[in-house]
Amino acid sequence: HLCSSSSHLLLLMLGYILLLVPSFYLGFRFLRGALHDFFPELVPGTIDTASIATLRTSAHGDGDDDDVDMISVKSYDYVIVGGGTAGCVLASRLTEDRSITVLVIEPGHSDLKQIFSRIPGAFNKLFRTAADWNLYTTPQGRAGSRRMWWPRGKMLGGCSSMNAMIYMRCSPDDFDEWSRDYSCKGWAYKDLEPYFMKAEGFSPSASWPVDEAPHGQAGPWKVGYSWWTPLHDSFISACENLGIKKVADINAGSGILGVTRLQTFIDPQGRRSSAAVSYLTHDVIKRPNLTIAVGQTATRILFDNKHDKKTSPSSSGQDKGQSLPRAIGVEMASSSSSSKYIVRANKEVILTAGAVHTPQLLMLSGLGPCDELARVGVPLVRHLSGVGRNLQDHIFVSLVKKAIQGASLMHLADPIKSIPPLLQWIRTGKGPMTTNVGEVAAFLRGCDLPNKTPGVRDLCSGPRSADLEILGAPVCYVDHGFHKPPPPAAGADPHAGDYVVAGIVGLRPDSVGSITLENNSIFTPPVINPDVLSTPNDREIMLLGLKETIKVMDVDSYKKHTTEWYWPPNADKMTDEQLSKFITESCETLYHPVGTAKMGDGNTMHDEDVVVNSRDLRVVGVSGLRVCDASLFPRIVAGHPCAVVIAIAEKFADMLKKEASLPTSRM
Numbered sequence: 106h107l108c109s110s111s112s113h114l115l116l117l118m119l120g121y122i123l124l125l126v127p128s129f130y131l132g133f134r135f136l137r138g139a140l141h142d143f144f145p146e147l148v149p150g151t152i153d154t155a156s157i158a159t160l161r162t163s164a165h166g167d168g169d170d171d172d173v174d175m176i177s178v179k180s181y182d183y184v185i186v187g188g189g190t191a192g193c194v195l196a197s198r199l200t201e202d203r204s205i206t207v208l209v210i211e212p213g214h215s216d217l218k219q220i221f222s223r224i225p226g227a228f229n230k231l232f233r234t235a236a237d238w239n240l241y242t243t244p245q246g247r248a249g250s251r252r253m254w255w256p257r258g259k260m261l262g263g264c265s266s267m268n269a270m271i272y273m274r275c276s277p278d279d280f281d282e283w284s285r286d287y288s289c290k291g292w293a294y295k296d297l298e299p300y301f302m303k304a305e306g307f308s309p310s311a312s313w314p315v316d317e318a319p320h321g322q323a324g325p326w327k328v329g330y331s332w333w334t335p336l337h338d339s340f341i342s343a344c345e346n347l348g349i350k351k352v353a354d355i356n357a358g359s360g361i362l363g364v365t366r367l368q369t370f371i372d373p374q375g376r377r378s379s380a381a382v383s384y385l386t387h388d389v390i391k392r393p394n395l396t397i398a399v400g401q402t403a404t405r406i407l408f409d410n411k412h413d414k415k416t417s418p419s420s421s422g423q424d425k426g427q428s429l430p431r432a433i434g435v436e437m438a439s440s441s442s443s444s445k446y447i448v449r450a451n452k453e454v455i456l457t458a459g460a461v462h463t464p465q466l467l468m469l470s471g472l473g474p475c476d477e478l479a480r481v482g483v484p485l486v487r488h489l490s491g492v493g494r495n496l497q498d499h500i501f502v503s504l505v506k507k508a509i510q511g512a513s514l515m516h517l518a519d520p521i522k523s524i525p526p527l528l529q530w531i532r533t534g535k536g537p538m539t540t541n542v543g544e545v546a547a548f549l550r551g552c553d554l555p556n557k558t559p560g561v562r563d564l565c566s567g568p569r570s571a572d573l574e575i576l577g578a579p580v581c582y583v584d585h586g587f588h589k590p591p592p593p594a595a596g597a598d599p600h601a602g603d604y605v606v607a608g609i610v611g612l613r614p615d616s617v618g619s620i621t622l623e624n625n626s627i628f629t630p631p632v633i634n635p636d637v638l639s640t641p642n643d644r645e646i647m648l649l650g651l652k653e654t655i656k657v658m659d660v661d662s663y664k665k666h667t668t669e670w671y672w673p674p675n676a677d678k679m680t681d682e683q684l685s686k687f688i689t690e691s692c693e694t695l696y697h698p699v700g701t702a703k704m705g706d707g708n709t710m711h712d713e714d715v716v717v718n719s720r721d722l723r724v725v726g727v728s729g730l731r732v733c734d735a736s737l738f739p740r741i742v743a744g745h746p747c748a749v750v751i752a753i754a755e756k757f758a759d760m761l762k763k764e765a766s767l768p769t770s771r772m
Contacts, residue, residue: 147387148215148217148218149215149261149385149399150188150214150397150399150400151397151398152400154401154437154439157179158179158398158437158446159177159179159447159448160444160445160446161444161445161446175407175409175434175447175449178447178448179449180434180448180449180450181206181207181208181396181448181449181451182205182206182207182450182452183199183206183207183208183450183452183453183454183761184207184435184448184450184454185207185209185210185455185457186403186406186455186456186457186458187209187210187211187263187458187459187463188209188261188262188263188381188457189258189264189265189458189734190262190263190264190380190457190734190747190750190754191457191733191734191750191751191754192209192211192263192380192457193209193262193383194380194751194754194755195207195455195733195758196385196389196395196397197325197384198384198755198758198770199758199761200389200392200394200395202762203392203393205394205765206394206396207394208397208398209395209396209397210402210403211260211397211399211400212259212400212401213399214235214260214261214399215261215399216236216260216262216379216381216382217382218260219231219234222236222262222266222377222379224376224527224530224538225331225369225375225376225538225540225541226514226526226537227538228267228269228270228541229585229587231256231266232267232585236258236260237258237259237267238255238256238257238258240254240255240257240461241253241633242255242634243634245636246639247637247638247639247644247689248637248638248689248690248692249690253637253693255694255696255698256696257459257696260381261381261385261397261399265370265379265747265751266377268696268745269541269542269543270331270369270370271367271541271747272356272367272368272369272370272748273356273361273368273745273748274355274356274358274744274748274749274752275361275570275744275746275748276360276361276566276567276569276571276742277294277358277359277360277567278294278566278570278743279294279566279567279570279742279744280292280293280296280297281293281294281566281567282566282567282740283738284296287703287705287739288706289704289706289739290706290720291719291720292719292753296756297749297752297753297756298358300752300756300759301321301356301748301752302320302321302324303321303324303755303770304321304326304751304752304755305321305326305328306322306324306325307320307322307328307329308327308330308372312330312333313330314353315353315354315357316353316354316357319357319358320356326378326380326383326384326751327370327371327373327378327383328368328369328378331369331371331540332536332540332541332544333366333544334514334537334544336508336512336605336666337579339666340545340607341364341366341545342662342663343657343658343660343662343664344364344575344657345364347656347657349549350362351363352364352365353365354368359569361569361571361743361744362548362549362550362570362571363547364545364546364547364575365548366545367545369541370748371541374534375530375533375534375535375536375538380751385397398437401438401446402437402438402439403435403437404436404437404438404445404469405436405466405471406436406456406466406467406470407432407435407447408431408433408470408486408727409430410486429726429728430487431727431728432450432454432727432728432729432730433449433450433729434447434449434454435447435448435450440628441626450729452729452765453729453730454730455731455732455733456702456730456731456732456734457733457754458734459698459734459735459736460496460620460698460734460738461620461631461633461698462631463732463734464631464701464736465493465620465622466627467489467702467724468493468621468622469625469627470483470486471483471485471487472486472487472489472724472727473488473490473492473493474488474489474493475488477621481622481623481624481625483622486727487727490713490714491702491714491716492702492716493619493620493621494617494619494701494703495617495619495701495714495739496617496620496634496699496700496701497614497617497618497635497698497699498618498695498697498698499610499611499614499694499697500610500611500637500638500643500647500692500693500694501609501610501692501694501695502608502609502647502651502693503583503607503608503672503691504607504609504654504658504672505581505582505604505605505606505672506605506606506670507603507604507669507671508604508666508668509603509666509667509668511603512579512666513579513580513604513605514542514579515580515581516602517537517540518580518589542578542579542580542582544578545577546574546575546577548573549571549573549575549650550565550570550572551572551646551649552572554653556649557649558645560641560645561642561645561646562642564613564642565613566740570743571612571613571743572612572613572646573610573611573646573653574609574610574612574744575609575610575650576607576609576610577606577607578605578607578608579605580604580605580606581604581605581606581671581672582606583606583691584693585693590604590671604671605666607654607657607658609647609650610695611643611650612743612744613741614637614741615642616636616637616638616640616643617636618634618637619632619634619701620633620701635698637692638689638692644688648681648684651684651687651688652684655677673687673691697735699735699736699738699746700736700739700740702732702736702737703715703716703717703737704716704717704722704732704737704739705717705739706718706719706720707719707723707725716732716737717732717737721760721764731757733754734750
């Protein structure tokens with residue numbers, strides 16, 4: 106009788122939980138809409154475009170921008186296109202001076218409306234939702250002719266609101282290479298280090314002590330150490346067993362080589378500290394000189410083709426004294442069929458739309474390769490052959506093993522088993538829901554590995570940098586987390602439901618791709634061709650890294666937590682040919698596209714692919730237009746680039762203030 110009562114009580118509790126979860130979800134969906142409707146001051150962004158911009162009518166012209174009457178158009182000093190990682194930083198810093206007005210145009214909505222953006226361990230629940238651009242590449246010939254899926258953040262904060270929250274400054278050598286080899290003076294590590302520190306609000310960890318001196322303490326961006334799965338102590342031991350040294354802090358400015366616990370941008374309350382949360386605080390969004398338009402897509406940049414006589418030394422040599430087209434505003438719309446609105450930029454337009462959409466908008470505005478623009482019927486404003494070129498990305502290949510019970514966090518993916526950790530997170534901000542998933546990593550130089558093949562070249566930016574990363578996570582992360590391992594059969598081994606992953610990342614790809622136009626509409630995704638694994642070196646070094654990852658997972662200290670290989674089966678027995686085929690069939694993006702509006706010395710006679718002048722981030726050959734996002738990287742960095750983008754934006758904000766003789770914010 107007692108056993109029957111207990112079973113009945115358990116079923117009753119389960120029924121309540123099953124009712125509670127959908128009710129909580131539906132309640133949240135209603136609440137986030139109500140917040141915006143009834144308390145708009147609590148949620149950044151307005152959807153009332155008519156109140157912040159001017160409806161474009163026949164009176165403003167419908168053809169060349171020469172015909173646009175901008176006199177009566179709503180105006181702002183700076184118009185920032187894209188409320189992503191860099192856009193949030195600039196919006197916050199520029200409006201510190203109340204005399205400067207700023208408009209941010211964001212196609213998505215506030216990240217505060219996305220509960221899974223707040224819960225660190227739930228970030229992949231944002232994939233393929235309204236908060237994701239949900240992009241695809243062209244078929245990749247060296248990746249099994251697959252169209253590879255590219256998630257990108259479509260909300261305030263951009264990818265900082267949906268990525269794995271890894272805080273990494275990358276190697277100082279990466280930025281010294283920019284300055285030395287790509288004519289990007291002013292962007293060496295010594296130039297950026299003060300801005301890494303300015304952004305950072307570091308919280309130390311008693312369980313992983315580091316020297317706090319190289320870290321910023323007072324910045325708005327909350328950085329520190331979050332959840333740590335005990336399995337990863339064994340990952341570090343396995344790496345040390347193979348001669349990979351343990352490094353306490355790869356963000357201390359002395360290089361990244363070695364194995365380490367990764368720092369994260371998760372705040373002390375266990376919540377994601379996105380660029381939007383960190384920089385668009387309640388006090389910031391209340392500023393009367395900051396306006397944020399959400400649900401609006403910039404359709405093109407407007408130019409005054411009567412031109413601006415530009416003779417300042419910030420112009421490239423061939424443009425001195427010449428008449429330059431000037432960016433004077435932005436056209437926007439909520440959809441391809443909706444009304445168009447326009448705004449005027451009293452000072453400048455700043456593109457912060459990211460490595461995919463910044464080149465797309467540049468081309469649709471008449472800046473790009475002349476033959477590409479002619480193909481889709483876009484009138485040419487300025488021929489810039491480098492727009493959309495130089496696309497680089499990091500490629501990731503997962504290796505998965507079945508694990509003993511309790512070794513992993515696979516229970517977080519279970520709709521029932523995840524309820525206690527979710528309630529713990531809601532109540533205390535603690536527990537496994539505060540994991541960023543990618544908790545541990547080893548950074549290696551392929552040319553230093555003992556089984557290096559003659560085909561592997563040293564493409565590292567310097568002796569303190571790496572070209573391979575082994576990234577460890579306590580889950581089965583295959584196909585962006587969409588792959589679900591089969592559930593244990595009835596009566597099966599209780600260990601059957603746990604899995605762990607270590608994946609290899611190619612940090613310094615030799616392959617270079619492009620972004621081009623599908624047609625002349627911003628609402629049609631661009632043609633993305635990363636051309637992955639197109640060079641022999643990329644294929645060789647990924648194979649080398651995969652074999653090293655197998656060795657790490659087979660070291661006894663790590664292996665004791667696992668039972669057998671799952672993805673692929675018998676990985677440790679596969680030939681090089683089989684492993685190469687596995688790489689081709691299973692590689693995916695690690696979500697780090699960069700380089701499509703490359704910066705350099707501003708003289709296209711030196712480098713025809715330069716789009717942005719590194720001296721002031723102005724677009725070459727026009728005035729009134731700048732770029733500040735990952736598209737301007739001349740060469741991909743050896744690591745996770747979110748912190749780099751924020752540091753660049755912090756530096757650029759100070760550059761703009763100094764140009765205008767405005768006070769800069771405290772370092």
